[in-house]
Amino acid sequence: MEDTAKPRYLVYIVSAIAALSGLLFGFDTGIISGALLFIEKDFILSTELKELIVSSVLLGAMFGSLLGGHLTDRFGRRRLMLVIAGLFVFGTIIASMANQVSLILLGRLFIGVAIGIGSYTAPLYIAEISPFELRGALVSLNQFAITVGILCSYLINFTFANHSGSWRIMFGIGLIPALMLSIGMFFLPESPRWLIRQGAIDRAKKILQTLRNKPDVSEEVNYIQQSLQVKKASFKEIFSPTIRPVLFLGAILGFIQQATGINTIIYYAPTIFQMAGFQNIAGSILATVGIGIVNVLATVFAIFYLDKLGRRPLLLIGLLGMFFSLLGLSLAFTLHTDITRWIAMFCTFTYIISFAFSLGAILWLMIAEIFPLEIRGFAMGLAVFNCWLWNFIVSSTFLTLLNSVGPSQSFLIYAAMCVFSFVFCYYKTPETNGVTLEQIEQNIRNRMPLRAIGQPVMSETE
Numbered sequence: 001m002e003d004t005a006k007p008r009y010l011v012y013i014v015s016a017i018a019a020l021s022g023l024l025f026g027f028d029t030g031i032i033s034g035a036l037l038f039i040e041k042d043f044i045l046s047t048e049l050k051e052l053i054v055s056s057v058l059l060g061a062m063f064g065s066l067l068g069g070h071l072t073d074r075f076g077r078r079r080l081m082l083v084i085a086g087l088f089v090f091g092t093i094i095a096s097m098a099n100q101v102s103l104i105l106l107g108r109l110f111i112g113v114a115i116g117i118g119s120y121t122a123p124l125y126i127a128e129i130s131p132f133e134l135r136g137a138l139v140s141l142n143q144f145a146i147t148v149g150i151l152c153s154y155l156i157n158f159t160f161a162n163h164s165g166s167w168r169i170m171f172g173i174g175l176i177p178a179l180m181l182s183i184g185m186f187f188l189p190e191s192p193r194w195l196i197r198q199g200a201i202d203r204a205k206k207i208l209q210t211l212r213n214k215p216d217v218s219e220e221v222n223y224i225q226q227s228l229q230v231k232k233a234s235f236k237e238i239f240s241p242t243i244r245p246v247l248f249l250g251a252i253l254g255f256i257q258q259a260t261g262i263n264t265i266i267y268y269a270p271t272i273f274q275m276a277g278f279q280n281i282a283g284s285i286l287a288t289v290g291i292g293i294v295n296v297l298a299t300v301f302a303i304f305y306l307d308k309l310g311r312r313p314l315l316l317i318g319l320l321g322m323f324f325s326l327l328g329l330s331l332a333f334t335l336h337t338d339i340t341r342w343i344a345m346f347c348t349f350t351y352i353i354s355f356a357f358s359l360g361a362i363l364w365l366m367i368a369e370i371f372p373l374e375i376r377g378f379a380m381g382l383a384v385f386n387c388w389l390w391n392f393i394v395s396s397t398f399l400t401l402l403n404s405v406g407p408s409q410s411f412l413i414y415a416a417m418c419v420f421s422f423v424f425c426y427y428k429t430p431e432t433n434g435v436t437l438e439q440i441e442q443n444i445r446n447r448m449p450l451r452a453i454g455q456p457v458m459s460e461t462e
């Protein structure tokens with residue numbers, strides 16, 4: 001008991017390094033809105049080409065999440081993290097030094113693949129090295145890093161707003177975290193859970209002893225071994241009636257995180273502020289920096305409270321907050337008065353806060369928790385693929401939606417998605433706080449209803 005301070009310290013450092021991949025995720029998805037304004041000064045770009053430059057990262061991420069799920073189960077979490085660190089460096093160099101548009105596209109595609117693989121390998125790796133009582137906070141470090149990355153990109157967009165040719169610097173700054181990730185991952189250990197699955201028990205024990213700072217880790221090792229013994233290496237099992245419900249849960253959570261409209265605000269906040277009546281471009285960009293700041297702060301709140309209040313209360317309250325904010329936003333655009341813009345601004349901020357302490361952090365956390373070890377990488381890959389697919393669909397249709405039905409109706413559609421999401425989460429989402437990953441797995445194998453898979457295991461036969 002007395003040795004709890006030091007292991008937490010170590011496990012925090014390991015998690016923080018892995019979470020650099022989240023920082024790159026946020027940075028590289030956020031930087032493009034500003035960089036594009038300068039790219040189009042250096043190259044002749046059609047609208048389609050502009051859309052392609054913006055969406056190349058999302059397309060790469062979709063591809064990466066499909067490709068990498070299987071690879072991380074096969075080659076290990078750490079090795080994959082090293083590969084994505086390399087991809088980030090490589091893609092950033094190509095994109096920032098490009099002398100033709102096709103090279104920008106290629107570089108951004110590489111970065112996208114790295115984001116796609118990293119967006120689940122990082123939370124997965126962190127979940128697997130964490131002691132269960134810290135798992136919520138540590139995995140959410142990844143979401144925290146995403147929000148910090150987004151904020152950095154907003155700040156850089158703002159700083160370089162008046163410097164021509166600055167898109168190369170904007171992209172190039174991403175090299176700093178990419179190199180830090182490459183160097184850091186080199187020194188980090190492999191996931192002990194993955195090692196045990198590979199039969200490398202002694203290595204796993206040593207890593208656990210260091211991470212937990214205690215000589216006796218046999219209880220945790222036994223737990224992991226037991227969870228592996230329940231059923232061996234059946235990849236086909238992924239579509240079995242036992243696994244299908246959690247696979248479905250993961251995929252729907254990925255859908256919900258995007259279909260409730262987060263990236264209409266993260267990617268298009270200045271446009272929304274201008275539509276609401278803030279004419280001044282600099283003012284709109286500055287307000288966007290404000291969005292970035294509250295996004296980070298509300299995520300910090302989630303980190304502190306996910307393991308105390310639990311996942312479900314935060315998720316459900318957050319979804320309600322998102323619903324009312326979107327409703328307010330929709331109403332604001334029907335008012336056409338002087339206060340429209342202030343209501344719109346207020347609702348945008350409350351929406352971001354509600355998202356950040358709920359769906360933002362919880363999606364990545366839950367998909368790292370709910371899948372059995374044997375198929376965890378692959379299953380997470382599928383859930384994450386769905387998330388990127390819907391990110392792509394929502395962000396590439398938002399402007400068209402605005403033009404065809406107007407802002408009021410558009411936000412109403414996302415509000416309706418919040419209602420569906422609330423009902424789904426209320427009935428189907430488990431509370432995974434305070435149980436080990438192995439207990440969750442046992443419950444899934446015992447075919448407990450989805451909502452109950454986070455309960456402590458009662459007995460073998462139940």
Ligand code: BGC
Binds near residue numbers: 143
């Ligand atoms: C989402 C991103 C979003 C970000 C905002 C992440 O959890 O996956 O799509 O841009 O949160 O903070």
